[in-house]
Structures are given as C-alpha cells and as structure tokens.
Amino acid sequence: MIRINCPYCGERDHSEFSYGGDATINYPSLDASEKEWTEAIFFRKNIKGFQFETWHHSNGCRMWLVVERSTVTHEIKSIKPCHPDLQKVVKNNK
Amino acid sequence: MKTRRIDNYGKINRDKILSFRWDKKNYKGFEGDTLASALLANNIGIVGRSFKYHRPRGIFSSGVEESGALVTIGSKDRRDPNVRATTQELYNGLEASGQNAFPNVNFDLAGINNYLGRFFAAGFYYKTFMGIPPLEWGKGTAIWMFFEKFIRKAAGMGSASGLPDPDTYEHAHDFCDLIVVGSGPAGVAAAIEAAEKKLDVILVEQDSLIGGNQLAENDFDNSQIKNQLENLGIKIMTRTTAFGLYDNCVVGLLERVTDHISEPNVNIPRQRFWTIRAKHIIVGAGAIERHIAFNNNDIPGVMTVNASKHYLNRYGVLTGKRIVITTNNDSVYETANQLSEAGANVTVLDSRTNLEIETNKSFEIRKGYVPYNINGSKKIDSLDISKSETINKSETINCDQVLLSGGWSPAVHLLSHRGVKPKWDYNNACFLPSDTKENITIVGSSRGLWNKNDCIASGIAGTTDALNRLGLSKTNYFFPKPGGWKNPIQPLYEVKYKKSRSKSFVDYQHDVTTDDVRLAHREGFISVEHLKRYTTLGMANDQGKMGNIIGLSLMAELLNKEIPEVGTTVFRPPYTPVSIGALSGRNVGKHFRPLRVTPMHQWNIDHGAKMIEVGLYQRPWYYPKENETLNDSYIREASTVRKTVGICDVTSLGKIAIQGPGSTEFLNRIYSNGFSKLQVGKARYGIMLRDDGIVMDDGTSWRLAENEYFMTTSTGEAAKVMSRLEELLQTRWTDLNVNVTSVSEQWAGVSVAGPKSREVLNNCVDDSLVITNNNLPFMGVTSTFLKGNIPCRIARISFSGELAFEVYVKSDFANTMMDLLWENAKKYDGCLYGLEALGALRVEKGHVTAAELDGRVTIDDAGLSKMASTKKSYIGSAMRKRGVLKNNDREILVGFFPTNLKETFNAGTIVCEKNNIKGQGIGRITSVTYSPELGHWIGLGFVKGGLDKWKDTNLVGADPVRNKQMNLKVVSPNMIDPKGERMYA
Numbered sequence A: 001m002i003r004i005n006c007p008y009c010g011e012r013d014h015s016e017f018s019y020g021g022d023a024t025i026n027y028p029s030l031d032a033s034e035k036e037w038t039e040a041i042f043f044r045k046n047i048k049g050f051q052f053e054t055w056h057h058s059n060g061c062r063m064w065l066v067v068e069r070s071t072v073t074h075e076i077k078s079i080k081p082c083h084p085d086l087q088k089v090v091k092n093n094k
Numbered sequence B: 001m002k003t004r005r006i007d008n009y010g011k012i013n014r015d016k017i018l019s020f021r022w023d024k025k026n027y028k029g030f031e032g033d034t035l036a037s038a039l040l041a042n043n044i045g046i047v048g049r050s051f052k053y054h055r056p057r058g059i060f061s062s063g064v065e066e067s068g069a070l071v072t073i074g075s076k077d078r079r080d081p082n083v084r085a086t087t088q089e090l091y092n093g094l095e096a097s098g099q100n101a102f103p104n105v106n107f108d109l110a111g112i113n114n115y116l117g118r119f120f121a122a123g124f125y126y127k128t129f130m131g132i133p134p135l136e137w138g139k140g141t142a143i144w145m146f147f148e149k150f151i152r153k154a155a156g157m158g159s160a161s162g163l164p165d166p167d168t169y170e171h172a173h174d175f176c177d178l179i180v181v182g183s184g185p186a187g188v189a190a191a192i193e194a195a196e197k198k199l200d201v202i203l204v205e206q207d208s209l210i211g212g213n214q215l216a217e218n219d220f221d222n223s224q225i226k227n228q229l230e231n232l233g234i235k236i237m238t239r240t241t242a243f244g245l246y247d248n249c250v251v252g253l254l255e256r257v258t259d260h261i262s263e264p265n266v267n268i269p270r271q272r273f274w275t276i277r278a279k280h281i282i283v284g285a286g287a288i289e290r291h292i293a294f295n296n297n298d299i300p301g302v303m304t305v306n307a308s309k310h311y312l313n314r315y316g317v318l319t320g321k322r323i324v325i326t327t328n329n330d331s332v333y334e335t336a337n338q339l340s341e342a343g344a345n346v347t348v349l350d351s352r353t354n355l356e357i358e359t360n361k362s363f364e365i366r367k368g369y370v371p372y373n374i375n376g377s378k379k380i381d382s383l384d385i386s387k388s389e390t391i392n393k394s395e396t397i398n399c400d401q402v403l404l405s406g407g408w409s410p411a412v413h414l415l416s417h418r419g420v421k422p423k424w425d426y427n428n429a430c431f432l433p434s435d436t437k438e439n440i441t442i443v444g445s446s447r448g449l450w451n452k453n454d455c456i457a458s459g460i461a462g463t464t465d466a467l468n469r470l471g472l473s474k475t476n477y478f479f480p481k482p483g484g485w486k487n488p489i490q491p492l493y494e495v496k497y498k499k500s501r502s503k504s505f506v507d508y509q510h511d512v513t514t515d516d517v518r519l520a521h522r523e524g525f526i527s528v529e530h531l532k533r534y535t536t537l538g539m540a541n542d543q544g545k546m547g548n549i550i551g552l553s554l555m556a557e558l559l560n561k562e563i564p565e566v567g568t569t570v571f572r573p574p575y576t577p578v579s580i581g582a583l584s585g586r587n588v589g590k591h592f593r594p595l596r597v598t599p600m601h602q603w604n605i606d607h608g609a610k611m612i613e614v615g616l617y618q619r620p621w622y623y624p625k626e627n628e629t630l631n632d633s634y635i636r637e638a639s640t641v642r643k644t645v646g647i648c649d650v651t652s653l654g655k656i657a658i659q660g661p662g663s664t665e666f667l668n669r670i671y672s673n674g675f676s677k678l679q680v681g682k683a684r685y686g687i688m689l690r691d692d693g694i695v696m697d698d699g700t701s702w703r704l705a706e707n708e709y710f711m712t713t714s715t716g717e718a719a720k721v722m723s724r725l726e727e728l729l730q731t732r733w734t735d736l737n738v739n740v741t742s743v744s745e746q747w748a749g750v751s752v753a754g755p756k757s758r759e760v761l762n763n764c765v766d767d768s769l770v771i772t773n774n775n776l777p778f779m780g781v782t783s784t785f786l787k788g789n790i791p792c793r794i795a796r797i798s799f800s801g802e803l804a805f806e807v808y809v810k811s812d813f814a815n816t817m818m819d820l821l822w823e824n825a826k827k828y829d830g831c832l833y834g835l836e837a838l839g840a841l842r843v844e845k846g847h848v849t850a851a852e853l854d855g856r857v858t859i860d861d862a863g864l865s866k867m868a869s870t871k872k873s874y875i876g877s878a879m880r881k882r883g884v885l886k887n888n889d890r891e892i893l894v895g896f897f898p899t900n901l902k903e904t905f906n907a908g909t910i911v912c913e914k915n916n917i918k919g920q921g922i923g924r925i926t927s928v929t930y931s932p933e934l935g936h937w938i939g940l941g942f943v944k945g946g947l948d949k950w951k952d953t954n955l956v957g958a959d960p961v962r963n964k965q966m967n968l969k970v971v972s973p974n975m976i977d978p979k980g981e982r983m984y985a
C-alpha cells in the first residue's frame, strides 16, 4: 500500500501508477555493442534496502518519476521527475 | 447439560422477542442475543460435528476464537457456511443449521469415524492415497485426485450455495491520524487521550457493542463511554474487524453492515471493505482464553470460563447446573463467584497447590487438581479428576459442565502481519508483542496486562507513544509490566491420559489431538510450520486462536526445548474470515472491468453487428444476414471485400499524435525500418522492437506535416506503446524535442477495402480528385473533406491486400461518416465486415497480428527481415541477433494448408514431423481461417527452419486438446496475390 507523492498531482495511491524498472541504468547508445546492451538489459542488482526505480503516473499526469523506495519497508525517501527539464520546473515551483 | 435463561441477568432486550430457525425447528430469542446465546438459552448443546471424527461439537467460546459452533446461516443463494454462532447476531427470521452431519448433528451416520480413529490420524489421507506403492510414481496423484472429492465431502465443512451472490459489497477508503483497534478499557483510554490531544481518531470494534471484555462484567454499562467518545468526535466503527495490517500504516477493515438485520435495505451493501490509511495504529485487541488438552475435552458442555461469564452477564444464560471450573490462573475466580451467586453449584479445580484467593466461599476450591477425563458422549455426565502432581484418575465429580482456563494468549496477530515476531513471557506463560519501528503501539491485555487499571494506563501511554513518534510531543511515558494476578500462573497445556488411545483435542474444529502432535514428531515434522501443515493444527477457521499454544508446548516437550525455542507460526491476514464478495466489492459482472466502445458502436449494432471483446473493446465480429451462422457470414463478408467493397470499423486501433522538431528522428529510432526519408503525405508500415530485440508491436505512421505524424498501433498494445514512447522521451532521450499525445478516443476510423473502394469514396469525398491513383498512391496520405464539410484524414493502407483506404474523422462525425460510406457501398453490392472477415483476409495475405507477435518472435522469425534497416541503429538493433536469436532452426512464419483440402484445423495445433508426434513438435499454428478465395482452410504459424526446409514434406498437425490430427503442407505465408498487384491498383 504505497502512496506516491507525484510532483504534479500530489499524493496518490500506487494503484494510479505503473512500475517501470531500475532507474539507474545508463542505456548505451543505439549503435553500442550487443555486449553493452546485454549488460544494461539483463544484469540487475537485487537490492535489499533503498533503490531508485521508475514509476509512470499512468492514471494521472503521465509523468515518469524516479522514486527512491526501500524494498524492505516500502518507505519512500525521494521522488522526482525523470526528465531534467521537469525536475527544474518542480524545483522552481517549490 | 442444562443451559437456560435466568431472570435479572444480561443486557439483552427482553421486550423484543426474535424468532429464528435452527435445523428446521422454530425457537425464540431476544434482541441482543447472538445465535450461540439463543441456542444455549434454548438448551441446545450440540451445534455441529467435527471435521474428521464427526464428534458432536458444542459452543466453546463467546467470540471470534470459536472452533466448535461453526454453522450455516441463511438459505438458497444467501447461504453462508462456517459462520461462528458466537459472533452471529440474532435477528428475526434467522435461519441456521448445523454442519458436517447427515442426517443431523444429533444423529450423524458418519459418527462411525470416531471408532475408526486410528485410520484418521494426522497425515492419513496423504499416506493412504498419495504414496501407496506401486502408485507412488505418478499414479498416486491421479488416485488422490479421484478420491479427493469424496474425502472432502465426507470430511467437509459447510458448503457454499454455488449460486451467484445476490448481495452487494463496497470498497471504501478513509484517512486518519490514529486508528485504535479494540474498544476495551485500553483502546477507549487511548482514543480519548488522542482525541483530547486533537488527533483525528477512528475506533474500531468487531463486536456490535463497544466495551471489549468488559461486556462480560455484570455491572458494565457502555452508554456513558459511548457518549464521551462521540462528543470528542471519534469515529466509532462497530461490527468492524481490523483483519490485517499492511505497509505504511494501512489497516484493512471488514464492516458487516447488514449481517445482523432481518430484512436489510437493498440499497445498502452487505459488507464494506475498508482501506484505512492512518499515521499511527494502536492495537488493543485483547487476549484469548486457552483451553486445556485432556481426554474427551471436546464433549458438548466444555467451554472457556470467560465465555460462561459472557453468557451469564451479557445474555442472561446460565450455562450449567453443576459446573466444574478447571484453571491454572487467577482469572476464573470472579466468574466462579458470579456463577454460584446465579444458582449454579460450582467447584474449582486449580492446578496450583499454593495460592491465596479471596472468595465468597459459596463454592469449593480443589487446590492441586486437574481435569483428567470427561465421561459422556453427547453431554457431560461426570469428570474424572487427578492430582496435578501425579497424573492418574483419583476421583469422579458429577457435573454437567466443565469450564476451562489454561491461561490467556494476547492477540498478537495484527503485529504478526507486519512480520514482528512475538516473544515468550515465562512469567505469564504467553507470547507478548515485541516492539516495532513502525508506527504501531500495542496496549491493554494484548500486552499481557490482566487488570483494568493497567489496561487504562497502557492506553494513555500508547497514545503518548503515538504523539511522540508523530513528532507532536516529547513526553515520557511508561507501560505497566505484564501480568497483574496475585498468584503466578502455572503452565498447564495437557493432562496426559494413561490409557493407550486418547482423544485430547488441541484443535477442536480440525480434530487435531495431542496424539497427532506426537505422531508428527515421531515422523519428523518437528518444525512448527511442518507440524501445522502435517496435522492441520491451526488451519481451521479459527486459525489456532485457542489451540496453537498447546500444540507448541507439546512439541517443545517432545523436543526437550522451551516454547520460544520451538517458535511460533506466523499469523497472516485475515484475523477473521473475509468474504470473497467483500474482496471483490463492486468489481463484479459487467463492472469487473471497464468497457470501451467505439463512437459508431450503436451504429454497428443497429446494422446487425454481433460484437466481440478485444481487450477492453467491443468490436463488430460479423454482420449475419437472416439465418447466417458466423461461418456463413464471415465467408460472405470476406468474399464481398475481394469482389466489390467492404466497410470495417477500425477505431479500436491505438492512435498517437507525434509532434515537434524531433519527431522524424524519434520515429527513426523506435522503428526498425527507416523513417528519415518518409515524405509529407506518405505513410509507412513500421515495426517496433523491445530493447532485447523481440518484436513489440507493428503499426503505421503517417507524415502529416514536416514535424507532425499520426501513428496507429495494434488494438491490444496501444496503451503499452504510448507508455513506452513517453518513457523513452522522458527518461532516455530527454534532448529530443517531441510531444506525444494519445488521440485514440478523438478519431473514429474505418477501413474501406475492395476493388470498388475508390468508387465508393469518390461519392463520399468533397473533391474526388484527391483520391485518384496519382494523387493518392499506395501508402499516400491526405487531409481532406467528406461531403457535408466533414474534415477527414485518408490513407491508402491495406490490411486485406485489396485496394483499400483508412478514413478517419473526429469521433463526433463517426455516425455521419458511416451513413455516408454505407449508403454508397450498398450501390456496389458492398458489405459491412467484422473482425472475423478481417482476420480471414489478413491470414490469406500472411499479415501478422498479436496471435503471431506474441513476445517471442523476432523480425526474422516473422519473415519481415526486409523491415530491419541495415543503414541505421534503432531500439533492439543491437540485440535482435543475440545468442539463440541467430540460431538457424528458429521457428519461422509460414502458411499451412491441410494436405486433404477438405480438412479443417484449429489455432493451437502443434506441428510435428510424421514419425515424431510428441512434445512441442517443430512448430505451431497460430491463426486459421476458411479462405473464400482458395476455397479451403488455411493457417498461419511457425515452423523450425521455415518454408525452405519443409515445403516438399508432409507434416502432421496434432491437436490433442480437441482430439484431432491432420496432414499438413507448408506454404508461403503470402497465400494470395503475393506481388500485391491488387493493393497498387
């Protein structure tokens, strides 16, 4: 029963969101090698504790968010838009 | 046993008489009764039969821990099995019956099981039916599956009605600062303290009345407390069980709204399933009195001491005439006093030899004695007792009731839901809640506090703890120490019967005896979790609320360990049963999921469409004429499209507006084929891959302007594609200046297909010049007007392989467009066609859909290698030839014909080599249709190595599910007009 504080919409139930995945992956360029892509796509850490992950406010403003969440307690430490320009907008409006 | 109602006792309303039926006979009770108290008032002692041995079962408790009096309430579609009679409020006209018995609970034929007891010991079913050599390897399971339904019936609980539930249920949500579970002295003190400190408080009580166990006291009146709580603005929720605690201070509640009402208002839900989001939770859920295991401790007339007190003081029912109370602790003496004052002849057996007790001396106390064996079968005749120091029958006491108190178990369940393990307290012989970092505080007897003042103090301390943790105060507080009895409790779980075969019950409902626990130990099931599953101890409706500790103590003794070393099973939600209806709430029937319709939905129906669900969408399936079947209809429709013209609603396709200077680059990255050179006014078919190189979706993109595209996706993948595009733009390619907007609902789309399609459109557009072959060649796009000044977009796109157009108008114009097109199509003997004909047309052409693009298929597998650009990189390009994806025995898209053209086949058929029909074969058929053009059945699918490898070989299609088999020929997937001359016409 996670509550996610969307920077645009406010605090909402997690049922409004869709889970994305690991937010820390640096996706290789499109012309990068198969090996680099394999690393990026298939090799994941199984983190016990806080991890950065993406969530999509799919039944809300449609913003993709970076959520810092504990895999043990579901506690959420931080939330920000994925897009750097939106991060700036959110910061300026605070 | 003689149980009866007595004057001047109880809080029932004797002015309000209620009639009810028990096992098809009429009885009377009073307002304020539970079914259990009303049955006892009518001297009904046997209310059910046990699970395995079919022994008579009476009423053991007065609350949720009940494991004997499980009954069926209601009839027909409102039949509700396994209801605890002890918590079911009586209402006028209530119908109830006993369970597990034939013909009835008093005379049950299966009672014979009682004498066959040794066959029914723990693990009997598993051993007998699942592991008998030579059945153990494989066949045993089948035997078990055959016998299981008979065994379950013989051993079954009450049965469900099997009919649709006529009642409605609701889901509700609420928020508060503090939720207090339990309205005993501790919970009420906590709630009042919190409300006075300005917290927003919800107080939850599973009973119909607030007060907790005080309701068993003869001088308790809750009206003043209720007023005080209400005046403080506390939201009181009675008949509401906090069945589970979840992450982030979420509490699940089940509110029984009308289960106590004789003729409920049909506009009110039967039950409400609440999700409460609190900032802090205080649990004052009380404690549950345990029984003691000794021989025949299940004979009707056995009850917990506290239950008897409840029946006397709350319901005015005296539960026996000659009552023996057996105890190991001080909690029973007030009850003993009150029962004897009410006229019963009371004897107390206290297992302890040294104790100081003040009593009114109207009853006898036998210090150092324990119960040994009950004589009787359907009722208690007498009790054999033993000295507690050396166990053996020493004398017999005539009695009609035996009350038990083996100590109290704090209700630590809710904390257990949060993964907090309770700790064993040797002094009080019980598990106590451990501390947790979460915002949960335990108060009252749930902390092992046995007297009221301590409970009240703990409630106030609990709220202070809550305020401190919420950062609203920094006040010191302390909780009273667990305990509170004058004489220490002496652990007593089992009195061992000296004779070889005993029936000392640990779990009444599941018939788990102390011997079963010992058997489990002998057979090596010594972990608590294994013990539980092997014996089913604690797996009945009460989830071991009464018996778990006894089972644990027996295992500890067998292992020569202490109870905490043996551990405790983890309690999981729900605390008490939650109906499936409440879980589903309003999400039933047509409200189970949202329904999507296209703007011409009604138009389609008015024109004879039979509809079919595709994802959430309702789409036209076929348009039968008079007596046409589905097959007749789609074959006619598909032939008409090939011969003249057909019109098909394609609105359900996903539609995305892609705008901005980066649009072309964006499409070029997400599609496998090139988009950089697509001219304005042209459309292109495109394939999107996932990062891992597998095909995700296919569709078209139309270049409407320099920086504006209109993308269509498949119906099923529309939402996924949209999320994917947003993800890429917001997370990966944040420098691309592109905006994507879902316009699926904004545009209504129709396909006009067939050799006469241009002629039909000529009559429908304002300016027929725009759609000539020159002005609108294959894959051309134009924005123009339909007659009546209706703006539209037309693309010359073909899914059927014929000359065809997709026409889009704003959704509001959908019906006008359909009228216009249909009026003109009729002039050319055209038809309306549905999904089935659309499928036939595309299978003939070898066009893939979701049936083929199932998330395992690469571009090459789908035979679309030419769609994979070699001149650019795109999503999935690095991965599409990785590892196994480049194997040359991959399953490749092909067409299938039955060798005997008169034969048919189905999608799902497994393709095998002739002499090797087994396993997954060498391929599969994914789509089939009758081909009007070819005059026989055809299929699309995959086969290892593709057409080149098998084109001259006879293969076999195996369809074991439908018991079918046929010979197959592999052909090119492009089964008609392979050069596409018709499309370019």
Ligand SMILES: [Zn+2]
Binding pocket: A006, A007, A008, A009, A010, A057, A060, A061, A062, A063
């Ligand atoms: Zn949002």
